[in-house]
Amino acid sequence: MSKTLFNWLFDHVKDENKVIVSSQSGDYSYKDLLAEINKYESLLNQLGDIKGKRVAIIVPKLPAFLSISFAVNKLGGIFVPISPMLRSEDLMSILDLIQPHIVFSVDEVNQFSFKSRVLQWAENKQVSLFLSPDCKNWNLHSFTGEIIPLEEEPMTLIVCTSGSTGVPKGIVVHLEYFEKMIGGFNIPLSFHKEDHIFIMPPMTSMIGLCAIMVLMKENIHVLTTESYSIPDVLRLMQNHKINKIFTSPSLFRAIYLFAQNTNASFLDYLALVMLAGEPVTDDFIKLIKNLNCKIIITYGMSEVGGLLYSPLDIREGIEWHQLSGVEYKLKDQNDEGIGEIAFKLDIPFGGYYKRPDLTKEVFDDGWFLSGDLGRINDEQKLEIVGRKKDMIKKGGQQIIPGEVEKIIANHPQVKKAVVVGIPHQVYGEQVIAFVQGDASLTKQEIYHYLTDKLARFKVPDEILFIEEFPIIQGKVDKITLRKIAIQKLQITK
Amino acid sequence: MTFEEFKQFISKVGNVPLDMIHEDASFRDDLNIDSLHMVNLLIELNNHIPFDFAVVQDAEVLQTVGSLYRAVKGVKANV
Numbered sequence: 001m002s003k004t005l006f007n008w009l010f011d012h013v014k015d016e017n018k019v020i021v022s023s024q025s026g027d028y029s030y031k032d033l034l035a036e037i038n039k040y041e042s043l044l045n046q047l048g049d050i051k052g053k054r055v056a057i058i059v060p061k062l063p064a065f066l067s068i069s070f071a072v073n074k075l076g077g078i079f080v081p082i083s084p085m086l087r088s089e090d091l092m093s094i095l096d097l098i099q100p101h102i103v104f105s106v107d108e109v110n111q112f113s114f115k116s117r118v119l120q121w122a123e124n125k126q127v128s129l130f131l132s133p134d135c136k137n138w139n140l141h142s143f144t145g146e147i148i149p150l151e152e153e154p155m156t157l158i159v160c161t162s163g164s165t166g167v168p169k170g171i172v173v174h175l176e177y178f179e180k181m182i183g184g185f186n187i188p189l190s191f192h193k194e195d196h197i198f199i200m201p202p203m204t205s206m207i208g209l210c211a212i213m214v215l216m217k218e219n220i221h222v223l224t225t226e227s228y229s230i231p232d233v234l235r236l237m238q239n240h241k242i243n244k245i246f247t248s249p250s251l252f253r254a255i256y257l258f259a260q261n262t263n264a265s266f267l268d269y270l271a272l273v274m275l276a277g278e279p280v281t282d283d284f285i286k287l288i289k290n291l292n293c294k295i296i297i298t299y300g301m302s303e304v305g306g307l308l309y310s311p312l313d314i315r316e317g318i319e320w321h322q323l324s325g326v327e328y329k330l331k332d333q334n335d336e337g338i339g340e341i342a343f344k345l346d347i348p349f350g351g352y353y354k355r356p357d358l359t360k361e362v363f364d365d366g367w368f369l370s371g372d373l374g375r376i377n378d379e380q381k382l383e384i385v386g387r388k389k390d391m392i393k394k395g396g397q398q399i400i401p402g403e404v405e406k407i408i409a410n411h412p413q414v415k416k417a418v419v420v421g422i423p424h425q426v427y428g429e430q431v432i433a434f435v436q437g438d439a440s441l442t443k444q445e446i447y448h449y450l451t452d453k454l455a456r457f458k459v460p461d462e463i464l465f466i467e468e469f470p471i472i473q474g475k476v477d478k479i480t481l482r483k484i485a486i487q488k489l490q491i492t493k
Numbered sequence: 494m495t496f497e498e499f500k501q502f503i504s505k506v507g508n509v510p511l512d513m514i515h516e517d518a519s520f521r522d523d524l525n526i527d528s529l530h531m532v533n534l535l536i537e538l539n540n541h542i543p544f545d546f547a548v549v550q551d552a553e554v555l556q557t558v559g560s561l562y563r564a565v566k567g568v569k570a571n572v
Contacts, residue, residue: 085527111522228528231552254532261539261546395529426533444510456527461508 005156005175006074009217010034020216022223022240023062024232033070036063040071043138047102047128051076052150054158056100057204058091058114060084060226061135065203066212068104069157077102078151080158080170081204084109085455088117089407094160094168095121097353099148104130104138112452158353159206161302161398170353171206171303178213180347183324184306185214188274188298189244196240196269198223200233200247201396206302207276211246230258234266241269248277248396249284250428256288267291274298277396278428279384280314289315299384303350304368307343308382320382328382329367330374340388341374342367390478392421392429397457399431404458411449413438418469419460420481422489432485433460436469464488494542499562506537516559524558531555538565 016031028036044050055072057079059065065081072079080098082091084106091114095103103122107115115131122129124145130138156177158170189197197215201208203224215222223240225233233255236242245252252273259266273295280297288295295314300306307328308320322328325346330339344367351359362369371389374382392399401419408417414437424430435446443463450459464485470477494502496516504511509524520526526534535549544565549555554564 110525229552229555230528230532231550231555234550235552250529254529257532257536258546258550262550424533426536427529443508447508448510451525456525457529459508459525 002154003175004073004076005178005213006037006070008175008178009070009213014219018219019221020219021062021066021212022221022236024226024236025061025063028063033063033067036067037070037074040068041075043130043140044071044075044077044102046140049076050102052152053077053101054080054098054151055102055104056080056082056095056098058082058084058086058103058105058118059135060106060109062203062224062226064104064132064135072102073156078155078157080160081209082160083202083204083455084114085202085457087112087452087455089453090168090403090455090458091117092121094170097168097170098158098160100127101148101150102128102130105132106135107131107133155350159204159209159302161206169355169358172350172353173206174347174350176347177305177350178210178217180325180345181210181214181305182218184300185211185246186218187323188296188309188311189246189272191215191218191220193219195244196221196223196242198225198237198240198242198245198247200225200245200251201277206305207300210305230254234258237266243269244272244274245270246274246276248393248428249275249280250278250395250426253284253287254395254426256291267293272296275314276300278393280318281423281428283425285315301368301370303362304343304345307345307370320384330376331367331369333375337375338373338385339375341370341372341382341384343370344368390420392419392431394421394424394427394429394431394457396428399458404431404433404454404460407450407453408433408435408446408460411437411441411446413441413445416469418476418478418481420478420485422482422485424461427461430461431458432481432489433463434466434469434481434485435463436466441465462489494566496562500558502538502541503534503558506534514558516557516562518558519556520558520561521556 013030017029019027019029021028055077057068069079103118105114105118122143126145126147127143129141132138155172156175157173160168160170197220199208199211203209212222270293275297297310297314299308306323307326310318310320312319327344329342331342333339349363349368372384373386373388374384377383390401404419405417408414414435416436418434420432421429422432446463470480500514503514507526518524548564554560
C-alpha cells in the first residue's frame with residue numbers, strides 16, 4: 001500500500017508527549033491521539049476490510065473527528081468530513097452524492113437530529129452507522145439492502161462543498177495536496193517551534209483540515225474551535241496564549257470588536273494574523289488600524305490549495321506573490337485587461353467526485369480556472385478585481401445562490417427566487433433573497449419554511465418581495481437587484 | 494428599552510417571529526441564531542443602546558433572551 005496520511009504524520013514524530021492539538025475539548029499529544037486512533041481502529045475492525053470504503057464523519061468534537069479520520073485512512077478507507085452545521089436538505093444531497101459505506105455521526109447538534117436523518121438515509125442500503133450522543137461512546141447500527149460499490153480510484157479523502165447549481169460537489173484529495181501545502185502555510189506564517197497557531201476555518205473544510213494536518217506534521221501546536229460563539233473563541237485564545245491566527249476578515253472583525261470593547265487581554269500575545277476567504281474592505285482596514293501585530297492576506301481555493309500571498313501588512317497595501325510551484329495567467333482578457341485568473345500547479349487537481357463534466361469545466365489543459373477576475377495594474381502586479389461566479393462569502397463561509405434559490409422556490413407559494421450578496425459590516429457579505437410569489441406570502445412564512453432545511457448561515461438575512469425581476473440579455477439582472485437591495489435596506493435603516 | 498422593545502428588536506434583527514421570543518428562549522437552540530449572527534445582533538444592539546461589551550463576555554449571558562436583556566440593562570433580578 002502506498003504511504004498514507006497517517007504514516008506521513010505519525011512516522012517521524014520526535015516527541016510523542018508534546019501537546020499538538022487543542023480545542024474546547026482539551027489538549028492532546030500525539031500519544032493521546034494514537035491511543036484514540038487505536039480505539040477507532042478496533043471499532044472499524046468489527047466491519048472487516050474497509051479498503052475502498054467511503055466513511056462519512058459528522059463529528060463536531062476535534063479529538064474524535066481527527067482520530068476517526070486517521071483510523072479510516074490507516075486502514076485504507078476514504079474519509080469524508082461533513083460539516084455539523086448542515087441541515088436536512090444539504091445533508092441529504094451530500095450523502096446521496098458520496099454514498100458512504102460507513103457513517104460516524106453525532107446524534108444531535110443544536111437540537112437538529114443527525115441521527116434520525118442518517119437512519120432515514122441508510123434504509124434499504126448495506127451501510128454501517130456508528131452513532132453517538134457525545135462523540136465518545138458509539139453504537140453500531142448495521143443495515144442490509146442495496147450494496148454500494150467500492151471505490152476503485154485511489155484517494156485519501158473527499159471534501160464536500162455546495163455546487164454552483166445547488167447540487168453539492170465533492171473534491172477528491174490525495175496525500176500530495178498536504179505535502180505541497182507545507183510551503184503554502186510556512187511561507188506566510190513562518191513557523192516557529194514555540195508557536196501556538198489558531199486555525200479558525202472549520203476542521204471539516206479543506207483549508208481548515210489541511211492547516212491542522214500541516215501544522216501537526218511540522219510539530220507546531222495547532223488550536224481549532226468547535227464553537228463559533230465569540231466568548232468561547234476568546235477564552236480559547238486567552239488560555240493558550242495564541243500568537244498567530246488564520247481566519248477570515250469577518251470572523252476576525254467579530255473577535256476584534258469584542259476584544260476591543262472589553263478590558264481583557266485576548267490579543268496581547270498576537271504577533272500575526274493571516275487572512276483568507278474574503279476580500280479585505282477599506283472599512284476593515286480602518287477598524288484594525290491600531291492593532292499592534294502584523295496582518296497579511298493569502299489567496300487559495302479548496303480545490304487546489306494555497307495559490308498567492310501578500311507579504312505586506314494589509315495596512316500598507318496588497319502585493320500578490322505566487323506560492324512556490326504556482327503559475328498564473330489571465331484568460332479571455334477584455335478591453336480593460338480584465339480576465340479570469342487561471343492557475344497552473346505542480347500537483348494536479350484531484351477532480352470533482354463522480355463529475356468529470358464539472359472537472360472539465362474548471363480544469364482546462366492543466367490550468368485551473370478560479371472564477372475570480374484579475375488584471376495587471378500599472379505597477380505590473382496582479383490585482384484581484386472581483387468574482388466571475390456569483391458566490392456569496394459570508395463570515396468566511398461560501399454560499400451558492402443557486403442552492404438557496406432552489407430551496408425557497410420549492411415553497412408552494414413562491415414563483416421564483418433570486419439570491420444576491422451585498423456588503424455587510426459584520427458578515428463581509430449578507431444574503432438577500434428576492435422573492436416573487438403569492439400576495440398572501442409573508443417573510444415570516446418563508447423563514448419558518450427554511451428552518452431545518454438549510455444551514456443557518458445560508459438562510460437569507462433579508463427577504464425582499466418583487467413583482468417583476470429586472471432582465472438583461474434574457475437573464476435576471478443581479479447587478480440591478482444588488483442596487484435595489486442596498487437602496488431598500490438603507491432606507492429601512 | 495423595555496423587555497417588549499428588546500423582543501421586537503431581536504425579532505427584527507434576527508429574523509425570528511416575535512411569538513417565539515420569550516425570556517427563557519435559547520438564542521441557539523430555540524431561535525436558531527448562530528454565533529456570527531449573535532455578533533451582528535450585539536453590534537446592532539450596541540448601536541441602539543450603548544453598553545460595555547465586558548458584560549456579554551460570559552457565554553452564559555448569551556444563552557437566553559432574558560440573560561442577555563438583564564446583562565445589557567445591568568440588572569441581576571428577573572425581568
